[in-house]
Amino acid sequence: MASIRDVANKANVAPCTVSRVLNGTANVAPETKQKIEMAMKELNYIPNELARGMFKQRSGIIAMLIPSIRHPYFSNLAHYIETRLYENGYKLMLCSTDGQIEKEREYIRILQSNLVDGVIMGVSDLEDAAYLQFKKPMIMLDYDLKKGIPVVVSDHEKGGYLAANTFISSGCKNVIHIGDKELSKVESYKCHKVLERELERADIKCRFVEIKWNEFDFFGYLDIAATILEKYPDIDGVMAADIQASAFLKAALTIGKKVPEDFAVISIDGTYVTDIGLMNMTSLVQSIDQIGDATIKMLFNLLAGKKIAKRKVVIDIKEKKGETTK
Amino acid sequence: MASIRDVANKANVAPCTVSRVLNGTANVAPETKQKIEMAMKELNYIPNELARGMFKQRSGIIAMLIPSIRHPYFSNLAHYIETRLYENGYKLMLCSTDGQIEKEREYIRILQSNLVDGVIMGVSDLEDAAYLQFKKPMIMLDYDLKKGIPVVVSDHEKGGYLAANTFISSGCKNVIHIGDKELSKVESYKCHKVLERELERADIKCRFVEIKWNEFDFFGYLDIAATILEKYPDIDGVMAADIQASAFLKAALTIGKKVPEDFAVISIDGTYVTDIGLMNMTSLVQSIDQIGDATIKMLFNLLAGKKIAKRKVVIDIKEKKGETTK
């Protein structure tokens, strides 16, 4: 593999001159430049990005830590982020934790070692200190550490209001909210708090059920949904993330419930899977584009060494009315 | 950021001794070792992976080029691959081309520059020369260059037979196959060739329609499906990738076709989206695990400098019977 010194030798110049041609960092006489370009072509020279990065202290790689790329929400978000990174000359390293705390910790360790220039944290199972000691630009998604780390969150409180209204207008009396973390720093839990309060005010029962998944498995969700429906036969409304909501919808229809008459379903995220089925699901739509855009902008500000104006950016949530609620 | 020299100074040893402790490459006296470990801890030293990689000519990163991570087939595959890479100390760089030839070309250029140790090519829109000149370990998926580049393919011919049988037993007379490339090097096109031949033998019409997508958009697919169903009202069977198949299923039901009586649907891939809807779709299931496993094994062999036994690995396809065929 040809190095810059090989090119320099072939062109009879010093390596630094080749570097200058490569980067356009200084004037080079036209003939010299031509000689060097010939040499580069002949040797099929490709600069070594590792060496370049070592000097510049920059790899051009951004890591994204997420629970699993299989979840359509994260695959959509990763797609958006990758596109934007690419446009700006960055590459995406994808790290799934699969709900394994140790994997998350290990990835954070790896990422410290100058291999990436920044991190987008779409997962947050560690103790706060693990994030605070991280020395590179980092944006957190939906987890507000309140200690200086920038965060992009959806307006889950609004989501709670929207959902409450819809459950009320659907005539529900006994609603269940499937979530994965009962923790005030996890922004999405706020959705539950609002939902609960608003439903209580309307004399509607609202229960939170935490499901920890470390396996993405639709039939697994279907089983869980069926079990829950059996255990709580009075439930007439459910709110859950897209796939889980699909599982509940399917499970409810399977045991003969009428949707939305006997049973209302609101899905959280509103990715394409809520359109794919035969029944369009009512969804609290998180705008992937807006979340991604805010994330990218904050990240690039940090990378450029700028201070960011607002540590916390809140993205609007909209309700997409479907056929699973009234 | 502390370097190995800082640690060496603090511990009063030479940098190389620190390196030896770090890598266990040579004996170090216990007291020396302890001194060094203390110094590392105090300075919060983390080795610079870029520098390390430069020396070793190895970044520990594998890139995966795919059309789009939004497609469930690729997000599932990427998930599997990432898991296996992680277990073996590698990281995944994810590159979506979004059907843009230039983006694919540019990524290949970037990946040459020592930033990655190998590439998994799940996309193949360039001229063959672009792949042949690639100087790093590369595994191609479903595209057989026949010139020495290792490839993992599903047994699309078997898929063609299975589908043909199912269309025949469903009583179809006029079948359409939605694909994205009419090219003999694209293995999945073989599925069509077999399907066509087998259906012809049974006196059934079979048409191939190429749909180039560079936007992943379910409603876009739905429009296309509706248009096609309008243009060819006699169609009574369709085979397409999961999402497109879902779109056809939905479009057909929307215009009042009975499934599977009037209209049969076979989806290709059989990811979870074929289970999520209210109707389980009949699918030709590509085994993500087997494809991923074969890919990883071949890749690691190449990375280890071993010659691989079989340049082309064919993975079985199975039919998952659903409610969209008879």
Place this chain on the structure above:
DNA sequence: ACAAAAAATGAAACATGTTTCACAATATCA
């Protein structure tokens, strides 16, 4: 035509971790 400014280029140092080679200090063996 001469001073001053500008342009072109190279030598050397640097970024950081690793390895080779040499040397000294012990340990082992006959």
Place this chain on the structure above:
DNA sequence: TGATATTGTGAAACATGTTTCATTTTTTGT
């Protein structure tokens, strides 16, 4: 006890590209 083997360690070189600083050559201005 002397000879040989083993162990521990450092100096220096290396991997590759970039930058600073100095030097030479050319251009500009008067």
